Amino acid sequence: MILILTLLFTSLVSLSIINFLALKYSIYYTYLWFDMPVHILGGMSVAFGYAALPFFNIHLSNKYTTLFHYVLFVLFIGLVWEIFEYIFGISIASPLDDFVTDTFIDFVMDAIGAVLGYGIVKRISKL
Numbered sequence: 466m467i468l469i470l471t472l473l474f475t476s477l478v479s480l481s482i483i484n485f486l487a488l489k490y491s492i493y494y495t496y497l498w499f500d501m502p503v504h505i506l507g508g509m510s511v512a513f514g515y516a517a518l519p520f521f522n523i524h525l526s527n528k529y530t531t532l533f534h535y536v537l538f539v540l541f542i543g544l545v546w547e548i549f550e551y552i553f554g555i556s557i558a559s560p561l562d563d564f565v566t567d568t569f570i571d572f573v574m575d576a577i578g579a580v581l582g583y584g585i586v587k588r589i590s591k592l
Contacts, residue, residue: 466520468589473513480506501574507546508578509585511539516586528590532583539579543572 483503487493493500515538518525525538547568550556556564 466517469513469516469586470520472585473510473517476506476510476513480510501570504543504571504574505578505581508539508543508575509582510578511542511575512579512582512586515539516582532580535583536576536579539575539582540572543575547571
């Protein structure tokens with residue numbers, strides 16, 4: 466569990482630093498693809514958080530939790546994030562068509578991050 470918590474903390478700190486710098490230096494607007502790896506890291510971070518929930522006495526996952534559960538949880542958090550972006554107008558896509566496309570790609574990247582995070586968690590769990 467300590468290793469999962471370490472991964473969670475490290476990924477969240479990395480994600481925060483990358484996001485801060487990307488916003489400060491307009492990297493999201495200069496390189497439109499840049500949010501893709503950020504969403505993958507975000508999906509991994511949420512997957513690590515999902516695996517760490519029992520540490521906080523929140524038992525949504527157990528040894529029978531599948532990849533489907535991880536992806537579903539990550540996509541739910543991704544949906545909440547996309548709604549947050551839309552409400553506060555911080556999405557990099559402006560027209561509705563671009564917003565839908567951007568949101569779809571963000572969900573795909575979140576799901577990839579969930580799969581990677583799940584794989585790492587399962588590999589660590591076997592140690």
